[in-house]
Amino acid sequence: MLIAVTMAKLLFAMAVGIFVKRIGLVGQEGTKNMSGLVVNITSPLMIISSIASVNVTDKRLALYALLIGTVMYTAVILLSRIIAKVFRFPDRYSALYQCAFIFQNCIFMGIPVASSFLGPESVFFITLLSMPFNILFFSYGVRILTGEKNKASKLNQFVNPGLIAGVVAMFLFFTGLRLPAPVNDTFVFIGSITTPLPMIVLGSMIGDFGLATIFKDKSAYGVSLVRLVVLPLLTWLILKNLVSDRFLVACAVILNAMPVASVVAMVAGTIEGMEKKTSVIVALTTILSMGTIPVIALVTGIV
Numbered sequence: 001m002l003i004a005v006t007m008a009k010l011l012f013a014m015a016v017g018i019f020v021k022r023i024g025l026v027g028q029e030g031t032k033n034m035s036g037l038v039v040n041i042t043s044p045l046m047i048i049s050s051i052a053s054v055n056v057t058d059k060r061l062a063l064y065a066l067l068i069g070t071v072m073y074t075a076v077i078l079l080s081r082i083i084a085k086v087f088r089f090p091d092r093y094s095a096l097y098q099c100a101f102i103f104q105n106c107i108f109m110g111i112p113v114a115s116s117f118l119g120p121e122s123v124f125f126i127t128l129l130s131m132p133f134n135i136l137f138f139s140y141g142v143r144i145l146t147g148e149k150n151k152a153s154k155l156n157q158f159v160n161p162g163l164i165a166g167v168v169a170m171f172l173f174f175t176g177l178r179l180p181a182p183v184n185d186t187f188v189f190i191g192s193i194t195t196p197l198p199m200i201v202l203g204s205m206i207g208d209f210g211l212a213t214i215f216k217d218k219s220a221y222g223v224s225l226v227r228l229v230v231l232p233l234l235t236w237l238i239l240k241n242l243v244s245d246r247f248l249v250a251c252a253v254i255l256n257a258m259p260v261a262s263v264v265a266m267v268a269g270t271i272e273g274m275e276k277k278t279s280v281i282v283a284l285t286t287i288l289s290m291g292t293i294p295v296i297a298l299v300t301g302i303v
Helices: 002-022 028-053 060-086 091-102 106-118 121-129 132-146 161-175 181-194 196-206 211-215 218-242 246-256 262-268 275-300
Strands: none
Touching (some): 002 106, 002 196, 002 275, 028 121, 028 161, 028 196, 060 121, 060 161, 060 218, 060 246, 091 132, 091 218, 091 262, 091 275, 106 121, 106 181, 106 196, 121 161, 132 262, 196 275, 211 275, 218 275, 246 275, 262 275
């Protein structure tokens, strides 16, 4: 029942986003501004305030989460390269499909979905697990997408409000310090918007396409199968035998059950001939994830 209610709330928020975009209440500029609000304000505040909910006596668990996240992303990079060779992806889309497997939507969906399913404590651990995301995407991801092997990423691409919030959260966690109650309560109040607002934004983005356009791309279904089903199940099968902390395993599974990150579309969409394909993959995986996430949660028993 909890899973059904949670997904119903998320689906309704996404439907609201589609509706307001279709009737013209929100335009592209409005969607962009709401995205910036989530990425730069509400999500970082939610990450920092999540520390108040963390009740972990073993500080090594945080470092363990960082290690698991690093190994996880590295393993998926290797796996994506193997899959690309085995299935002989078209050269034109091979890098895009690989990035779709590697980089999941951890901010817009990972944090709000984990918070809804596993509680506010999960936000901190989702943040730690996804720490390698920025470094790997703006180095490896951008390089294979653009083909510019010698292109150096700027420091400001690696450092963003979400990463800074993660570092602040780790500092508070390891030092035992806590924000003053009025400050933390304000952060919680504003950060709580992070659950519904990203879903409205995603719905607004999907509203730019006709459903027929999204659902008729056959190759996108294969990408969706790997991204939404194979990877979270592999994560669960491997970690449940290696990691004793069940909550940490649940966070890792939820993270890997997320759809393709919108940032993949933002970079790949600048390449001629890739705009539609990337947008469709992000949109399709986002829509299908509304059904696959609860199934993965039930099959793995993480909630």
